[in-house]
Amino acid sequence: MNDDASLVLRATDVSVAYEGRRPTRAVREVSLELHAGEVLGIAGESGCGKSTLAYALTRMLRPPAVQTGGTIEYVDRDGRTWDLTALEPGELRKLRWAEFSMVFQSAMNALNPVTSVGAQFDDIFRTHRPEMDRAERRERARRLLEMVGIDPKRVRSFPHELSGGMRQRVVIALALALEPRLVVMDEPTTALDVLVQREILDEISRLRAELGFAVIFITHDLGLLLEISDSLAVMYAGQFVEYAPARRIAEEAQHPYTQGLLRSFPSLRGGRRDLRGIPGNPPDLRQDLDGCPFAPRCEHAFDRCRTEAPQLLAAPGYWPFSCHLRDVPNGSEPRKVEVDERA
Amino acid sequence: MRLRYIGRKLGFYLVAAWVAITVNFFLPRLIPGDPVSIIISRQTQSGTVPAGEAAALRKLLGLGSGSLLSQYGQYLDQLVHLNFGLSITEFPTPVADVVRPAIAWTLVLVGLATFISFCLGVGLGALAGWKRGTRIDALVPSTTLLTAMPYFWLALLLVYLFSQKWNLLPAQQGYDPSLDVGWNSAFIGSAIQHSILPAMTLVIASVGGWLLGMRNMTVATLSEDFVVAAEARGLSPVRVLTRYAARNAVLPSVSGFAVSIGFVVSGQIVMEQVFNYPGLGSLLFQAVSNEDYPLMQALFLTISFAVLGSNLLVDLLYGLIDPRTREA
Numbered sequence: 001m002n003d004d005a006s007l008v009l010r011a012t013d014v015s016v017a018y019e020g021r022r023p024t025r026a027v028r029e030v031s032l033e034l035h036a037g038e039v040l041g042i043a044g045e046s047g048c049g050k051s052t053l054a055y056a057l058t059r060m061l062r063p064p065a066v067q068t069g070g071t072i073e074y075v076d077r078d079g080r081t082w083d084l085t086a087l088e089p090g091e092l093r094k095l096r097w098a099e100f101s102m103v104f105q106s107a108m109n110a111l112n113p114v115t116s117v118g119a120q121f122d123d124i125f126r127t128h129r130p131e132m133d134r135a136e137r138r139e140r141a142r143r144l145l146e147m148v149g150i151d152p153k154r155v156r157s158f159p160h161e162l163s164g165g166m167r168q169r170v171v172i173a174l175a176l177a178l179e180p181r182l183v184v185m186d187e188p189t190t191a192l193d194v195l196v197q198r199e200i201l202d203e204i205s206r207l208r209a210e211l212g213f214a215v216i217f218i219t220h221d222l223g224l225l226l227e228i229s230d231s232l233a234v235m236y237a238g239q240f241v242e243y244a245p246a247r248r249i250a251e252e253a254q255h256p257y258t259q260g261l262l263r264s265f266p267s268l269r270g271g272r273r274d275l276r277g278i279p280g281n282p283p284d285l286r287q288d289l290d291g292c293p294f295a296p297r298c299e300h301a302f303d304r305c306r307t308e309a310p311q312l313l314a315a316p317g318y319w320p321f322s323c324h325l326r327d328v329p330n331g332s333e334p335r336k337v338e339v340d341e342r343a
Numbered sequence: 344m345r346l347r348y349i350g351r352k353l354g355f356y357l358v359a360a361w362v363a364i365t366v367n368f369f370l371p372r373l374i375p376g377d378p379v380s381i382i383i384s385r386q387t388q389s390g391t392v393p394a395g396e397a398a399a400l401r402k403l404l405g406l407g408s409g410s411l412l413s414q415y416g417q418y419l420d421q422l423v424h425l426n427f428g429l430s431i432t433e434f435p436t437p438v439a440d441v442v443r444p445a446i447a448w449t450l451v452l453v454g455l456a457t458f459i460s461f462c463l464g465v466g467l468g469a470l471a472g473w474k475r476g477t478r479i480d481a482l483v484p485s486t487t488l489l490t491a492m493p494y495f496w497l498a499l500l501l502v503y504l505f506s507q508k509w510n511l512l513p514a515q516q517g518y519d520p521s522l523d524v525g526w527n528s529a530f531i532g533s534a535i536q537h538s539i540l541p542a543m544t545l546v547i548a549s550v551g552g553w554l555l556g557m558r559n560m561t562v563a564t565l566s567e568d569f570v571v572a573a574e575a576r577g578l579s580p581v582r583v584l585t586r587y588a589a590r591n592a593v594l595p596s597v598s599g600f601a602v603s604i605g606f607v608v609s610g611q612i613v614m615e616q617v618f619n620y621p622g623l624g625s626l627l628f629q630a631v632s633n634e635d636y637p638l639m640q641a642l643f644l645t646i647s648f649a650v651l652g653s654n655l656l657v658d659l660l661y662g663l664i665d666p667r668t669r670e671a
Contacts, residue, residue, distance in 0.1 A: 060575055096577030104575075109568035112587050114594075114665055123586065127578050158666040174576075 007075050008214045009034040014070035016056045022286040026052040028238040039215045041229030043222045049238040050218045054186045098128050100182040101175040110171050111159040118155035124177050144173040165196035184216045222261045234258045237293035244319040254321040256298045356655045363647035368418050378636040428637035438641045449622035452538050453607045456545035464553020469589040472561025486551035498544045498617040512540050515619045541618045560592035601657030605650035
C-alpha cells in the first residue's frame with residue numbers, strides 16, 4: 001500500500017514467542033496497517049494469539065512473552081514516525097496514552113481498587129500534562145465521565161461502587177483522557193451481558209465518530225466485528241489467514257476458516273440456515289507447523305495443503321488470504337483427500 | 344458515613360473490652376485453688392498463721408468479699424480507679440506502679456523495633472517483588488534464614504559479638520543503673536545505647552517474615568490488570584510501584600501488623616529475659632514464678648487492652664487505606 005499521510009500504525013512481520021523449554025510461537029509474522037480513524041477488527045478463537053498481538057503492538061509484552069521479529073512503526077499526530085520496537089522506555093512512556101491507549105479485556109480489574117476514579121484520571125494528567133492544575137484535572141475528569149454517559153459526581157466513587165458496565169465506561173473514558181490517535185480494545189465487552197455490551201458498543205461508535213481515533217478491536221465475536229469494523233483480520237494459529245474489507249467479507253469470505261466462523265453463528269437479518277461449527281481443535285503452537293495450519297480441520301484440504309504453507313496473498317479482485325484454493329481455477333474442485341478420522 | 348463507621352467500630356470494641364474485663368475476673372475464680380489458700384498453706388508450713396490472716400490476704404490481693412456478683416461490682420469499681428491491689432513480688436508497692444514503668448519500657452523498645460521491622464520488611468519486600476529475579480530478590484532466602492534461627496540463640500550470638508568480643512554495646516538491662524531515671528540526656532543516651540542490641544535482635548528475627556509476605560504479594564499484584572493498565576498509561580515506574588502495586592500489596596501486611604502490635608505489649612518474654620530488660624515480659628515472668636496474682640491479673644488485663652487498642656487503631660487505619668472495607 002502507498003505511504004499516505006493518514007498512516008497511524010504499520011506492523012511488519014511481527015512474531016511473538018512465549019519462551020520456555022519448547023517456545024510457544026503465539027504470533028507468527030503478522031503484518032498490518034492502520035490509518036487514521038480506521039477500525040480494524042481482529043477475530044479468532046481463544047488462544048489464536050490475538051491478545052498477544054495487541055500487547056505486542058503496544059509494546060506491553062512481559063516475560064516470558066518476547067517479540068522475536070518484525071518491526072512496529074507508529075506515526076504520531078505531528079507526522080513523525082517512531083520505531084516502537086527500538087524506543088527507549090522513557091520515550092515509549094511519553095507516547096503511551098497520549099498517542100495510543102488500551103482498553104483491557106476485564107474492565108472489572110483494570111481499575112485500581114483502592115483509589116477513587118478521579119485519582120486514576122489524576123495520575124494520567126499529572127504524568128502527561130504536568131501543566132494542568134488540580135482544578136483543571138478534576139474538571140477534565142468530570143467532562144470525560146460525562147462524555148461516556150456517567151454522572152460526573154462519580155469522580156469521587158471507588159471502583160467497587162460502580163457496576164460492571166459503568167466500570168467499562170470509566171475505563172473507556174480513561175483511555176480517551178488524552179485524546180489518543182489509536183485505541184486498542186482487547187475484548188472490551190466480553191465480561192458484560194448483551195444489553196450492556198450493546199450500550200458500550202454504541203458508545204464506542206459515537207465517540208469514534210466524534211473524536212476520530214483509530215481502533216484495533218479484538219474479539220472472538222465475528223458478528224460484532226462485521227458490524228463495527230472497516231477492515232477485518234481473521235487470525236488462526238498466530239497468523240492472519242484473511243485480511244479483508246469488512247463490508248465484503250460476510251458474503252465473499254475466501255478462507256475456509258472464515259467461512260466456517262461465519263457459518264457458526266446465526267445472522268439476525270439473514271434467512272434461516274443450518275449452523276455448523278468447525279470440527280477439531282487449533283494446532284499446538286509449540287510445534288513447527290508443516291503445511292497449512294488449518295488443513296486438519298478443513299473440508300477442502302488437498303495434498304498440497306499438508307506439505308506447503310500457503311502465503312497471505314491477494315487474489316485478483318480480492319484481498320489477501322492464505323489458502324491454496326486461490327491457485328485453483330474456479331469451478332474445478334481440487335482432488336479431495338480422505339478426511340482424517342481424528343480431526 | 345465515615346463517622347458512622349468509626350462509631351460502629353468503637354461500639355464493637357467497647358463490647359469486646361467488657362468481655363475481656365469480665366473473663367479476666369471470672370476465669371481465675373472458676374479454676375480450682377485460690378491464691379489465698381495457696382499462701383495460707385505455704386505459711387502453715389513455716390509456722391503458725393494468725394487469725395484473720397485469710398481475710399487480710401483477700402483484702403491485700405484486692406479480691407473483694409461477699410457473693411461473686413458483689414465481688415464483680417467491687418472489681419469493676421477498683422478497675423475504674425486503676426486499683427489492682429498490692430504486688431507480692433515488690434510488696435507493698437501497688438500493682439499499678441509496678442506495671443506502669445514496664446509498659447513504657449516495652450512500648451518504646453518493642454514497639455519501635457516492630458515498627459522498624461515492619462517498614463523495613465515491607466519496603467524491601469516491595470522492592471524485591473518489583474525486581475524479582477535480581478540481586479535484591481536474594482534478600483528473601485537470607486532473611487528467612489534469620490527468621491528461622493532460634494531467637495534466643497541469635498540474641499546470645501549478638502551479645503557475644505557486640506558486647507563480649509568487641510565491647511561496643513551493653514548486654515544487660517534497660518539503662519545504666521548508676522544514672523538517675525529522668526528526662527536528662529545522660530539517661531536517655533544510656534537507654535538508647537542499652538536498647539540497640541535487643542531492638543536489633545527483634546528486627547533481625549522478624550524482618551524476614553514481613554519481607555517474604557510483602558514480596559510475594561507484590562509479585563502477585565504486579566500481574567493484576569490494573570497494574571498492567573497503569574503501565575500502559577505511561578506512568579513512571581515509581582508511580583506504578585507505589586500507587587498501584589505496593590499500595591494494594593501492603594493490605595494483608597497491615598492486618599498482620601495489627602496482630603503483631605498486640606503482641607508487642609504482651610512483651611517479648613525471651614528477649615527481655617536474655618537482656619534482663621525491665622519490660623512487661625520479664626514482669627510477667629516474675630509474676631508467674633512468684634505466684635503474684637494481683638500483678639498477673641493486671642498484666643493480663645493490660646495485654647488484653649493493648650491487643651484491643653491496637654486492633655481498633657489498625658481497623659480504623661484499614662478503613663482509610665482500603666475503601667472496600669468501609670461499607671461492609
